[in-house]
Amino acid sequence: MYRLRRQSSGEPKSSLITFVSVDIADWYERLLDRGVTIIDAPHVLEAFNIYTLFVADPNGYMIEFQKFLD
Template sequence: MNKRPPIEQQVTFLHARDLVETAVFYENILGLELVLDQGICHIYASGGDAYLGFCQTLGQHMDAPPATNHIMLTLVTPDVDGWHDYLVGQGVTIEKPPTLNEKFNIYQCFVRDPNGYLIEIQTFLDPAWPKTVRHSEIGD
């Protein structure tokens, strides 16, 4: 039996009708930190190692199958290939095998959950992406 690779961070991507209006709300009203601006996608720290990403016209400009109800769950890991192999070993159908996405400087693969939601498993290659803080490093 394969050992499950680690999950270090979690990103929830949601559709933004108007990215400027969304940025004003999340940055100025809620006070979330913008951690990565990918042009048509903005990613905000929401607490700990969890993030919210808002993308203009999700599904049309991203190199991914369209998401059910415009929702995509992203799991960030240093081992996309390990996750791919693990999921194949578990009998999960792969929507898209591990691929370099040059537009967003990420390495990713896609699967769907039983409800039809798109799950992206990815590694950020952009050095601007914040690295995970392990609980052992903060005294937990």
């Protein structure tokens, strides 16, 4: 589904950090303004009932920002 950068050993980085927030659109704008690599723009994941955004940190780890839509 998502491609992560490979570590020097050739293994993909499999860790994911998730932050829960009520304002994903604000995070998206703030991160865009700072030049952060956007992996997947904000969207709804209906299977999990969340609004989510995926970005990459400078070391290739994926970071998710999500809002529960309950």
